[in-house]
Amino acid sequence: MQQTPGGSPERLPPMSHAVPARVDDTPAHPRGTRQPRLRGIDLARTAAVVGMVGTHLNVRYVDEPWGDLGWVVIGRSSALFAVLAGLSIALVTGRSTPLVGSRLHDARISLSVRALLLYLLGLALGTLDSGIAVILPAYGAMFLLAVPLVHLGALALATWAVAWCLVAPWLASPARAWVADPSSPVHSLPDHGGWLATTEQLTLTGFYPVVFWFGYVLAGMALGRLDLTRWTVQRGIALGGVALATGAWLVSRLATAQPWVQHRMLATWNDAPVADFAGLDREARHGLHGQAPADWVWQLTMYPHASTMMDLLHTVGTSMAVIGMGLLVVQAWPRAQRLWVLLGAIGTMSLTAYTLHILVRTFYDGSGDYGVEVFVVHLAVMAAVAVPLVLLGRRGPLEALFSRACRGAAELVTRP
Numbered sequence: 001m002q003q004t005p006g007g008s009p010e011r012l013p014p015m016s017h018a019v020p021a022r023v024d025d026t027p028a029h030p031r032g033t034r035q036p037r038l039r040g041i042d043l044a045r046t047a048a049v050v051g052m053v054g055t056h057l058n059v060r061y062v063d064e065p066w067g068d069l070g071w072v073v074i075g076r077s078s079a080l081f082a083v084l085a086g087l088s089i090a091l092v093t094g095r096s097t098p099l100v101g102s103r104l105h106d107a108r109i110s111l112s113v114r115a116l117l118l119y120l121l122g123l124a125l126g127t128l129d130s131g132i133a134v135i136l137p138a139y140g141a142m143f144l145l146a147v148p149l150v151h152l153g154a155l156a157l158a159t160w161a162v163a164w165c166l167v168a169p170w171l172a173s174p175a176r177a178w179v180a181d182p183s184s185p186v187h188s189l190p191d192h193g194g195w196l197a198t199t200e201q202l203t204l205t206g207f208y209p210v211v212f213w214f215g216y217v218l219a220g221m222a223l224g225r226l227d228l229t230r231w232t233v234q235r236g237i238a239l240g241g242v243a244l245a246t247g248a249w250l251v252s253r254l255a256t257a258q259p260w261v262q263h264r265m266l267a268t269w270n271d272a273p274v275a276d277f278a279g280l281d282r283e284a285r286h287g288l289h290g291q292a293p294a295d296w297v298w299q300l301t302m303y304p305h306a307s308t309m310m311d312l313l314h315t316v317g318t319s320m321a322v323i324g325m326g327l328l329v330v331q332a333w334p335r336a337q338r339l340w341v342l343l344g345a346i347g348t349m350s351l352t353a354y355t356l357h358i359l360v361r362t363f364y365d366g367s368g369d370y371g372v373e374v375f376v377v378h379l380a381v382m383a384a385v386a387v388p389l390v391l392l393g394r395r396g397p398l399e400a401l402f403s404r405a406c407r408g409a410a411e412l413v414t415r416p
Helices: 039-057 068-075 077-090 100-125 136-149 154-179 195-203 211-223 231-256 259-268 276-282 298-300 309-331 334-343 349-365 372-391 397-414
Strands: none
Touching: 039 068, 039 077, 039 309, 039 334, 039 372, 068 077, 068 154, 077 100, 077 309, 100 259, 100 349, 100 397, 136 195, 136 211, 136 298, 154 195, 154 211, 154 309, 195 211, 195 349, 211 259, 211 309, 231 298, 231 309, 259 276, 298 309, 298 372, 298 397, 309 334, 334 372, 349 372, 349 397
């Protein structure tokens, strides 16, 4: 889903959610005390963008896990977007020390305006015939939900994140089945045929249902409240992510290997007819897109975009692992800063990169092939914009525009 879907630029020595709609990495500090840019986060954002493009253009569904790159990135890249969106919110509101007083008030105004801008940009991109479920409207909604929580520290946010990922899928899945036909089409662009349909689709029945996906944003905010410059913290995030992702995967695989679980899943499957559990498993691996059956047994599964408990836990873990490894690799090779700057260039302006991806997907199809050729074209267009700007120490165009609008709104509201 959405999520949203750049820090103060530096001269060599930000999806958005380096996710398609990220916020500024560098919070306001007293003059002369600007904190260093976290290049490892830029690498993670670039990985999220590349994975997203791969998901949209280069996925080949397979019968067995790890048989194709598509299985690795589908469902995990969008989750990484959302976690990074939450992390960026934490960075702009004080990093490891939350803002207080007037600065906290200004940050809340800025985030609220950014949420609205993301939502509107998402609606505009959603009108294009790109064939992509645009995540930015969901990002906008999740940014707005995060505004009341930006004063919290790491422990409180981690508690919120764990509780949300464990409880929300159990409570919201029955509600989703009650308000809409699970087999109806899903869209990231809300259906503006009426306010009720719009609200239902954005929160419960859409491609990126906010009620489930907000857990990713909370997890990212908790990570952003840690001291991400410390090696022990970076290692803990990476190892913790690997442990969480592996544990959720093992629990899910063991549970779904049980005959009685398979029988119940077959009995409650509401998509294309299947002959047996193997057929169901193949269909579900294409992605459930927020439409997993409401029966409780599905909470033990972790199919792509299922928004089940195990899916949330697994993809939070994979996101943590990518973020931690991005931070560690930069820490391990500090002399390769120019390389990290170049590799993280797309990640410094992921909102712009995401928008370019939508535009290229709309107006260019090359040979009509969804393989390597088109994949490379998309990355080349994004790199052609991002690399020169980062070398010049400039923000992405949309990042700069959003930053000015949010800063202007905060100044206007607080003006005496």
